Amino acid sequence: MPHLRFLLHGDEQLIRPELERCGLREAVARVQHTDKRVLMDEKPGLALRRGKGSSMWNAVDAVQQGEADLVISAGNSGAFMVIARLLLGMRSGLDRPALVSPIPSRTGFTTFLDLGANIDCDANRLVEFAVMGDAFHRAAYTVENPRIGLLNVNTDPAKAGEVLKRANEQLGNVALGLNYRGLIAASAITSGEVDVVVTDGFTGNVALKAMEGTVRMIGGSLRDALSRSPAAVMGALLAQRPLNRVKQRFNRAPAALLVGLNRWAVKSHGAANVGDFTMALATATDMVTSNFGLELDRSLARLKPAALH
Amino acid sequence: MPHLRFLLHGDEQLIRPELERCGLREAVARVQHTDKRVLMDEKPGLALRRGKGSSMWNAVDAVQQGEADLVISAGNSGAFMVIARLLLGMRSGLDRPALVSPIPSRTGFTTFLDLGANIDCDANRLVEFAVMGDAFHRAAYTVENPRIGLLNVNTDPAKAGEVLKRANEQLGNVALGLNYRGLIAASAITSGEVDVVVTDGFTGNVALKAMEGTVRMIGGSLRDALSRSPAAVMGALLAQRPLNRVKQRFNRAPAALLVGLNRWAVKSHGAANVGDFTMALATATDMVTSNFGLELDRSLARLKPAALH
Numbered sequence: 001m002p003h004l005r006f007l008l009h010g011d012e013q014l015i016r017p018e019l020e021r022c023g024l025r026e027a028v029a030r031v032q033h034t035d036k037r038v039l040m041d042e043k044p045g046l047a048l049r050r051g052k053g054s055s056m057w058n059a060v061d062a063v064q065q066g067e068a069d070l071v072i073s074a075g076n077s078g079a080f081m082v083i084a085r086l087l088l089g090m091r092s093g094l095d096r097p098a099l100v101s102p103i104p105s106r107t108g109f110t111t112f113l114d115l116g117a118n119i120d121c122d123a124n125r126l127v128e129f130a131v132m133g134d135a136f137h138r139a140a141y142t143v144e145n146p147r148i149g150l151l152n153v154n155t156d157p158a159k160a161g162e163v164l165k166r167a168n169e170q171l172g173n174v175a176l177g178l179n180y181r182g183l184i185a186a187s188a189i190t191s192g193e194v195d196v197v198v199t200d201g202f203t204g205n206v207a208l209k210a211m212e213g214t215v216r217m218i219g220g221s222l223r224d225a226l227s228r229s230p231a232a233v234m235g236a237l238l239a240q241r242p243l244n245r246v247k248q249r250f251n252r253a254p255a256a257l258l259v260g261l262n263r264w265a266v267k268s269h270g271a272a273n274v275g276d277f278t279m280a281l282a283t284a285t286d287m288v289t290s291n292f293g294l295e296l297d298r299s300l301a302r303l304k305p306a307a308l309h
Numbered sequence: 310m311p312h313l314r315f316l317l318h319g320d321e322q323l324i325r326p327e328l329e330r331c332g333l334r335e336a337v338a339r340v341q342h343t344d345k346r347v348l349m350d351e352k353p354g355l356a357l358r359r360g361k362g363s364s365m366w367n368a369v370d371a372v373q374q375g376e377a378d379l380v381i382s383a384g385n386s387g388a389f390m391v392i393a394r395l396l397l398g399m400r401s402g403l404d405r406p407a408l409v410s411p412i413p414s415r416t417g418f419t420t421f422l423d424l425g426a427n428i429d430c431d432a433n434r435l436v437e438f439a440v441m442g443d444a445f446h447r448a449a450y451t452v453e454n455p456r457i458g459l460l461n462v463n464t465d466p467a468k469a470g471e472v473l474k475r476a477n478e479q480l481g482n483v484a485l486g487l488n489y490r491g492l493i494a495a496s497a498i499t500s501g502e503v504d505v506v507v508t509d510g511f512t513g514n515v516a517l518k519a520m521e522g523t524v525r526m527i528g529g530s531l532r533d534a535l536s537r538s539p540a541a542v543m544g545a546l547l548a549q550r551p552l553n554r555v556k557q558r559f560n561r562a563p564a565a566l567l568v569g570l571n572r573w574a575v576k577s578h579g580a581a582n583v584g585d586f587t588m589a590l591a592t593a594t595d596m597v598t599s600n601f602g603l604e605l606d607r608s609l610a611r612l613k614p615a616a617l618h
Contacts, residue, residue: 106526119462119470153510156350185515186514190523199515202462203511206460206494206512207495207516213495213499213500217414217415218527218555218559225552225554228551232547234544234547234548235543235544235545235549238541239534239545241541242534246530246531246534250527
């Protein structure tokens with residue numbers, strides 16, 4: 001991440017000592033002071049009405065004003081989303097943003113959305129997610145025709161619920177130009193059989209957290225197992241480098257990017273550590289310099305003639 | 310599993326050679342021949358109308374007739390469920406069975422349901438799942454007051470959807486006698502913070518398959534990493550025993566038990582191998598000899614006065 005500069009919003013008295021500890025100079029990290037903030041449990045609607053002047057609001061506004069290329073927050077997700085939507089605006093043709101994240105798979109990364117921005121979703125919303133996920137995957141991984149799947153408990157459309165049945169039909173519409181592979185089970189999120197997995201925000205959030213919990217649990221079991229006997233400790237030392245690579249690949253809370261807005265807003269975990277935050281930044285800066293905007297416009301241009309809205 | 314005897318239903322000409330390969334004598338494994346079977350993609354309704362005399366039907370019927378203590382099938386899940394419900398009947402006070410499975414957690418096992426038997430669930434159904442999960446966990450792990458959580462994207466009831474809000478209120482009713490801990494995120498499935506996680510069959514199925522996929526993916530990455538250099542191979546050899554224990558704990562497709570019926574019916578994966586099937590059998594025979602029936606009746610007796618139905 002060359003030439004990265006930071007604009008930090010919040011209580012200067014709290015931020016300043018941290019910057020000095022990291023040795024970040026004024027030229028690289030500027031602080032815009034405010035002591036107003038959005039609380040973690042504040043209702044999004046309230047944050048929207050009263051949030052003006054808070055660190056979150058100012059950070060999003062700086063992107064809108066052109067002072068920053070992207071905003072990243074580890075704060076209240078719901079508040080961040082509504083403030084970003086209000087200040088940055090939606091891409092023409094889209095209704096609401098989605099949270100998207102790359103998930104490690106057996107063959108690379110799967111683009112997975114929505115991760116919790118939209119709890120209730122109708123078929124049109126799911127089609128919008130597919131269009132956004134398609135553009136995201138093309139821009140992030142320069143894959144020409146990402147394979148797209150719609151999450152269900154099985155692959156048979158006849159057994160699907162009404163919303164999924166309708167979304168499945170719409171996504172199969174050739175006018176959309178998607179490489180749509182139909183309904184898929186959740187094993188496909190990590191198997192590599194598709195590139196993009198589309199679901200509603202409730203299911204996506206549950207699947208993401210279930211997978212993260214599984215990674216943490218296996219990591220903990222491996223740490224225990226590899227410290228239990230002298231032979232195991234020795235073995236772990238010998239295999240340290242490859243084991244660390246596996247750990248780095250999986251043991252990281254991924255950043256979730258808000259897609260569908262006119263500018264970039266990134267949600268990091270509330271419990272993000274330095275490594276998580278660095279990865280969030282890396283993913284986000286990659287996207288800022290990618291051709292995602294062009295890719296999305298190309299896809300959106302096909303969404304309207306397909307007459308789904 | 311001492312004194313286990315098998316009654317196998319299906320094409321005798323196909324089963325017989327397999328039994329001989331395993332060295333299982335007639336006294337241990339009896340075959341009840343039929344060449345009629347329920348196909349994997351057959352609609353459950355059709356299987357119910359035309360399934361009589363099929364291997365699946367006969368296997369379930371043998372339990373009803375008292376010839377077997379439990380039935381285990383790796384076949385068509387939907388068909389198995391409706392046939393089991395028809396022939397074995399529901400426990401008085403319950404409406405439909407749920408699929409339940411123990412999931413490895415950081416502290417032991419979490420009882421997780423429903424894993425796909427009921428795609429659409431109202432609040433009453435979720436309360437029934439909690440009652441069944443509670444009894445299951447008490448019987449399987451002799452825990453007196455299992456902590457029960459209701460799966461959501463966050464823990465705040467004010468932000469929950471209508472169905473979850475209502476189920477959350479009902480589960481908090483002290484007359485039910487549950488150790489109910491409220492709404493939980495999916496990280497709780499493996500964290501050990503609760504003993505029983507309740508959700509609808511769609512979400513449960515997605516979470517289960519997402520977790521299974523994650524286990525497979527990490528397993529594959531570890532195998533690759535530990536074979537890439539001589540040092541890593543040596544290290545893996547030294548740590549072989551503890552690594553295998555971790556593998557055995559996680560790398561197994563768990564059996565899903567149908568609870569709420571008058572007798573035991575167990576669903577094994579369509580892709581189950583010998584190890585998976587053995588574990589399914591072990592879990593199921595444990596439950597047959599457990600006091601689950603008594604525990605469930607105790608809980609159901611409280612469900613009615615709580616006036617939720």
